[in-house]
Amino acid sequence: MKNSFFLFRIAFLRSILMSVFFLQIGIWVRNFAVLMFVLKETNNDAFAVTMISVAQYAPMFLFSFIGGTLADRWKPKKTMVICDMLSSLFVLLVLVTLKIGIWEIVYVVTLASSILSQFSQPSTMKLYKRHVPSDKLQSALAMFQTLQSMFMIIGPAVGAYVYERFGIFVSLAITSLMFLFSSLALSTIPRDEEEVIRSTNHSMFRDVMDGFRYILYKPELKIMGACYMFAGLAVGMIQPLAVFVIMEKLFLPKESVMYLMVASGVSTLLGSVLVMLLRNRITPQKLLVLGMLVDSISLIVIGFSESVMLTFTAQIVYGLFQPMIHIGISAIIVSTTGQEYLGRVNGFLNPLFMGMMVLMMCVSGWLKDLLSITSIYIFAGLLFFTGMSTVLPLLQNNLASKKETQTTT
Numbered sequence: 001m002k003n004s005f006f007l008f009r010i011a012f013l014r015s016i017l018m019s020v021f022f023l024q025i026g027i028w029v030r031n032f033a034v035l036m037f038v039l040k041e042t043n044n045d046a047f048a049v050t051m052i053s054v055a056q057y058a059p060m061f062l063f064s065f066i067g068g069t070l071a072d073r074w075k076p077k078k079t080m081v082i083c084d085m086l087s088s089l090f091v092l093l094v095l096v097t098l099k100i101g102i103w104e105i106v107y108v109v110t111l112a113s114s115i116l117s118q119f120s121q122p123s124t125m126k127l128y129k130r131h132v133p134s135d136k137l138q139s140a141l142a143m144f145q146t147l148q149s150m151f152m153i154i155g156p157a158v159g160a161y162v163y164e165r166f167g168i169f170v171s172l173a174i175t176s177l178m179f180l181f182s183s184l185a186l187s188t189i190p191r192d193e194e195e196v197i198r199s200t201n202h203s204m205f206r207d208v209m210d211g212f213r214y215i216l217y218k219p220e221l222k223i224m225g226a227c228y229m230f231a232g233l234a235v236g237m238i239q240p241l242a243v244f245v246i247m248e249k250l251f252l253p254k255e256s257v258m259y260l261m262v263a264s265g266v267s268t269l270l271g272s273v274l275v276m277l278l279r280n281r282i283t284p285q286k287l288l289v290l291g292m293l294v295d296s297i298s299l300i301v302i303g304f305s306e307s308v309m310l311t312f313t314a315q316i317v318y319g320l321f322q323p324m325i326h327i328g329i330s331a332i333i334v335s336t337t338g339q340e341y342l343g344r345v346n347g348f349l350n351p352l353f354m355g356m357m358v359l360m361m362c363v364s365g366w367l368k369d370l371l372s373i374t375s376i377y378i379f380a381g382l383l384f385f386t387g388m389s390t391v392l393p394l395l396q397n398n399l400a401s402k403k404e405t406q407t408t409t
Contacts, residue, residue: 011190012131013140016124017147018185023084024151025158026178030091030113032159033171034106041103055111057358059118060351067118068347069207072340076123076130077189083120084183087113091176095169109172113179121350122343127189129334129342138284138331142276145323149269153262211344220336221345223390224329227288228352230387231325234380235353236360237367238299244373250308260315267319274320275327284331285395291324292388296381303377332394 007013034052042048071079090112097105132140163171215221243257250256275287282290298318305311337345367376 007136007140007143010132010136010140011188012127013143015185015189016127017143019080019084019182020144020147022178022182022185024148024155026175026182027113028151028155028159029162029171029178030109030159030175032156033163033168033175034110036160036163037103037106037168051107052110055107056114057354059111059114060354063115063118064347064351065208065344066204066347067120068122068344069204069211070119071122071126071343071347072207072211073204074123076126076343077186077191079123080120080127080189081183081186083116084179084186087116088176088179088183091172091179095172095176098168098172106168106172109175118347122346125330125334125346126339126342129337129339131190134335137334138278138287138327139276141327141330141334142272142323145327146269146272146276149265149272149323153265153269207344211341211348214338214341215345215348218336220332220394221349223394224333225349225352226390227292227325227329227387228349229356230383230390231292232353232356233360234295234299234383234387236357237364237376237380237383239357240361240364241368241373241376244368245302245311245377248373249306250311252308260312263312264315264319267316268322271320271323272327275323284328284335285391287324288328288332289388289391289395291321291328292384292391294318294321295325296384296388299377299381299384303374303381 035049038045038048038052091109094105094109128137128140159171162174166174215225242260243254246252246257246260247254278287295318298314298321301314302311302318305314333345333349334342364376371379
């Protein structure tokens with residue numbers, strides 16, 4: 001508990017959590033408003049709905065390298081404030097255009113926000129490294145994850161209520177206001193330090209290549225990239241298929257998948273809180289290994305299970321340990337990467353998880369027709385286990401260095 005109070009004394013962390021709070025409200029209101037509005041305007045056209053996801057995810061692959069590179073060149077606080085202000089402005093421009101009657105413009109809201117986030121997200125990690133003491137980093141990242149997990153549960157309800165109650169115009173106005181509030185919260189972060197801003201005398205291409213070489217040079221970062229890939233493949237493989245577990249393994253009505261998702265969401269929130277409470281009792285390396293191992297076993301159990309109680313228990317355990325993977329990877333990346341490379345490293349590695357997840361989501365339906373649900377969940381569990389295996393050398397090195405330190409003292 002003392003650790004939590006200490007964290008709230010860090011001005012940066014108070015500002016960033018307030019910013020995330022406003023951003024999450026804006027994002028969920030925007031997501032549901034755009035989804036419901038497009039469904040209404042296109043008479044439930046599947047292609048039109050798919051294009052929302054394209055607008056949301058495509059910038060992650062097209063702009064992440066650029067955003068990460070520029071994050072190492074620009075002042076992080078200023079970058080984040082400007083990005084949120086531009087997001088707010090874009091939503092207002094869309095509102096004006098929507099009044100004219102061009103409904104397709106709503107795609108721009110999602111697209112613009114997604115593009116700008118590729119510039120602001122790497123800057124966030126740079127500020128974490130600068131303002132949060134290394135021994136408090138894991139708890140600080142857990143706080144960040146806890147807030148996001150909370151909105152995974154309440155966000156859909158908030159977004160749906162606002163749209164159903166007020167419609168598209170008020171929903172987008174609220175989105176714009178939340179993005180503006182986020183930029184105001186970020187403006188209270190301590191000023192950027194002039195001495196850490198990189199020289200920009202050489203080309204951006206050289207910066208990009210330097211970033212790639214840095215990742216290849218650091219074994220820890222290569223391992224984190226592999227973890228992101230295996231975790232993304234596993235999550236993407238099972239995420240669209242939960243409803244078939246309900247129908248084909250448990251023989252329950254498809255609507256029951258809602259209860260499985262709620263159980264998973266609540267346990268993910270509790271998992272984030274658990275990591276925060278563990279504080280320095282467990283290293284990020286152990287956290288990552290534990291999360292991937294337990295999630296591997298949980299998915300295999302779900303694959304074999306035909307018991308409602310066992311399946312729900314395994315899903316809850318899966319959600320409980322899921323934050324350990326993301327927090328563990330983030331903590332290792334931030335702690336082992338030099339300040340001058342942190343933007344590029346995040347810009348290069350973060351899309352690996354999302355890219356692999358989206359790829360597997362695209363083929364999961366085909367895999368479902370080719371294989372059984374049991375086989376898919378077992379394979380997803382083995383992917384997590386393989387990812388865990390790649391981290392073991394890192395864990396062994398960490399234990400060896402601790403023994404060496406104890407021997408020296």
